[in-house]
Structures are given as structure tokens and as C-alpha cells.
Amino acid sequence: MDKIKIIGGNQLNGKIYISGAKNAALPLICAGLLTDEPVTLTNMPILSDIKSLNALLTQLGTEIEEQDNKSGKHESKTYIYRTKKFSSLIAPYDYVRKMRASYYVLGPVLARVGHVELSLPGGCAIGARPMDIHLNSLEQMGAKIEIKNGYVVADAKGGLKGANIIFPKASVGATCNILMAATLAKGTTRIENAAKEPEIGDLIDLLIDMGAKIEGKNTSILTIEGVKTLHGATHAVISDRIEAGSYAIAAAITKGRIELVNAHAEHLQTPLNILRAMDIKVTEKPESIVIDARNALMQGQDIMTDYYPGFPTDLQAQFMALMTVVPGASLVTENIWENRFMHVPELMRMGANINVHGFASAIVRGVKRLSGAPVMATDLRASFALVLAGLAAEGETIVNRVYHLDRGYEKLEEKLRGVGADIERIKESD
Numbered sequence: 001m002d003k004i005k006i007i008g009g010n011q012l013n014g015k016i017y018i019s020g021a022k023n024a025a026l027p028l029i030c031a032g033l034l035t036d037e038p039v040t041l042t043n044m045p046i047l048s049d050i051k052s053l054n055a056l057l058t059q060l061g062t063e064i065e066e067q068d069n070k071s072g073k074h075e076s077k078t079y080i081y082r083t084k085k086f087s088s089l090i091a092p093y094d095y096v097r098k099m100r101a102s103y104y105v106l107g108p109v110l111a112r113v114g115h116v117e118l119s120l121p122g123g124c125a126i127g128a129r130p131m132d133i134h135l136n137s138l139e140q141m142g143a144k145i146e147i148k149n150g151y152v153v154a155d156a157k158g159g160l161k162g163a164n165i166i167f168p169k170a171s172v173g174a175t176c177n178i179l180m181a182a183t184l185a186k187g188t189t190r191i192e193n194a195a196k197e198p199e200i201g202d203l204i205d206l207l208i209d210m211g212a213k214i215e216g217k218n219t220s221i222l223t224i225e226g227v228k229t230l231h232g233a234t235h236a237v238i239s240d241r242i243e244a245g246s247y248a249i250a251a252a253i254t255k256g257r258i259e260l261v262n263a264h265a266e267h268l269q270t271p272l273n274i275l276r277a278m279d280i281k282v283t284e285k286p287e288s289i290v291i292d293a294r295n296a297l298m299q300g301q302d303i304m305t306d307y308y309p310g311f312p313t314d315l316q317a318q319f320m321a322l323m324t325v326v327p328g329a330s331l332v333t334e335n336i337w338e339n340r341f342m343h344v345p346e347l348m349r350m351g352a353n354i355n356v357h358g359f360a361s362a363i364v365r366g367v368k369r370l371s372g373a374p375v376m377a378t379d380l381r382a383s384f385a386l387v388l389a390g391l392a393a394e395g396e397t398i399v400n401r402v403y404h405l406d407r408g409y410e411k412l413e414e415k416l417r418g419v420g421a422d423i424e425r426i427k428e429s430d
């Protein structure tokens, strides 16, 4: 398995281009399943999660055309998805276990053809990750759902029907799935306590361009009036706020200055305000954000993860890495996932001072310097937290299990090397 080697201590300075958002791209890909016409997605990130979902769609009968785009130094992909008809209605275990977001095929396929079978994704490193909200909502829309041999078997032979649904939690995945399903249901669906993450707004934009009737974008109440069919459309994926936030922290932890080109500050207000409270200069421009920590007198800050626009859980581990080297104490509270402190023991192996209280809180007391060590993480964002710690640490850090990073950070070493990091990938065969 590949590893990443980092020699810490370099101050990072320069520009990093932020890619299209993975968590927007995944539901957008599945929205293409709602029509027999082509759906074209541009600004797609080059990531293993996208490849995994494309492989699943190919298995269902989608034809996928891939184009390479280059603007300046930045490369992205354009994919054209066309599902004229399904060759299979089964999303098998081998595909779903690689990537949970495969569950986005559920709503669209059921809505379009009235049957789908999806292997249950099961738990994962950051928590149990149930699907009860997705399944209960589809039942309220008239689907018959059974769990058989580890699969969700969903039937809606006469089509789905509109319903008034109240989510017990503002789940991102359930909001996307039910939104997509409701576009082709008979009648009107109302979702209360819907998630408001920017990736959902991006999905709504594509669905409306495909002919869906949706009201309430960026609010917690969504009203969808079902239509008979949807048509093709072309859509550019929004930029990745979590990738941008992760590199903002790279500037902070190395006391450097990074311009995050193609990042949108309006999607990152809560984390940017924490950086501002740490005396870091944050300049918002129309097409970029500049993070300047060169003269910042940093102090520990408390963070508490929450649904958007609260502090994103997907930046919790990275912020904790920063707090390990900032003077003072910081209280980090994780409110979304029940098991998202697995980076703590690894950070402690690098010399961090962290006390975890129960399942949800950790107190971090800043130390003068971390020291490099071989480390490994069990999920994507925690892996990036270890890269950050390695950038700030004295000596050599080896981050193992790089496949986590490849799922969600496009060209990580190239982007960090471009701003002055001493980082390289050690290939398995080296």
C-alpha cells in the first residue's frame, strides 16, 4: 500500500486550486439515473470515490463518456452519463462496501422504474451510519421495503407517491435521496427538517435544470411537485468546501499564506470565523480566499460540530490537528458522528496533549512542537489531519493507508508541494 512521507517545518506559501466537491458530485452522478437523456457534469474531481460510483453505474447499465479538461495548471474531468435503460436493478455488496454513498442509487432507480435492490452499506469507521431515515421516508412515499440477505429490496410498482415527511435528523444523504425520488413521484412531497448543506443546493440546481419542480432551496423545508419525466442537462459541480477548509488549516498550521483559488467563502463562514478569532487574516475575494497566518498570535478555540451552517464535522479532525500546536486549551465537541476521534491516539503519538471525555468531547492543550512518526488513520478526514500534523512536526512523518486520502483529496502531494511542502508518495513497489 502507498505511503506519504513528509518532512515537517516548511512554511507554506502560494496558491492552491480547489477541485469540484466530492460530496456534491456523488449525488449529482446519481441524478443522471432519473432520465434516459444525457446528463453532463463538468468540474468533476479526479478521485477514487468517483471511479467507484462510476463502476456501479456502469453495472446498472449507464453509458459513461469521459473527457479531460485543462484550464491553466488545473485539470478536471467532464463526464456524460446516459442511462437509456437499466441492465440491472441490483447494487451489489462489492460496489457498495467500497463507498457508502452508493446508496444514492436507491431513490432515483426506485422512482424511475419501481424496483431496486441495494446491498446495505453497514457500519464504517466513524459510526454506525444507519439508513432508517432514507427507508422510512420511501415507505411513506408508498414503497414496500424488505431487508433480505443483507440487501434493501424496494418496490414501488405503481410509482412513488408524494408525502409529508418530517426527518428526525437533518441527514444529508436522506435529503438528497428523497429529493431525487420525489421529483418523479405522483403529487407533492414536503420534507421538513431537510439538510441545508451547499451540496444539496447544487443537486437542487441540477434537478431544476432537468425539469424538476422544487421550492425551498437552502431552507429546511423542501417542496417537490412530482413530474412525469425529467430531461438531460449540463451542470458544473461546486467547489469543495472541505478541501478548501483543509488547505486553509495547512496555511494556519505552518504559519504561512495560501490563496485558495476557486474556493467560495460563503460556504465556509463558521470555520473561517474560528481562524479569524485566532488572529489569522482571512480575505474573501469573489473567486478565492486568502489565508494569511504569517504574523498571527494564535490562541486555542472551542469548536462544536453541527449541521450546516454550523461547524462541519468533516473539518473537525483537521482543526484538532491545528489546536495541538496552538497555545492554550481548546474544547472540541463532535455532535454528528459517535466515533470520530480515532485521530486522537495517532496525534498523541506525535506528542500532542489531548484528553478525550466520553464519546463526544476532547480537550486539546497546545504543545510547542509535534515530532514526526509513522501514523495511520481509519478515515479520509482523519488522514488529512495526520498530514497536517506532519507538516508542522519536527522530522519525518509517514502516513500509511493513503487510499483514504485518494478517496477525497485530488493530487494532494502535488498541491502541497506547489506551496512549498516537503512531501512525497512512496509507492508500494518502492
Ligand code: UD1
Pocket: 023, 024, 026, 101, 127, 128, 129, 130, 131, 132, 133, 134, 135, 169, 170, 171, 172, 173, 174, 195, 313, 314, 336, 337, 338
Ligand atoms: C454526509 C457526508 C459526510 C458528512 C456527513 C455529515 C457525503 C457522501 N458524506 O454523510 O462526509 O460527514 O454528511 O455532514 O456527502 N443518520 C441516521 N439515520 C439515517 C441517516 C443518518 O440516524 O438514515 C444520522 C447519522 O448516523 C449521523 C447523522 O444522521 O449521526 C448525519 O448523517 P448524514 O447527514 O446522513 O451523513 P451522510 O449523508 O452519510
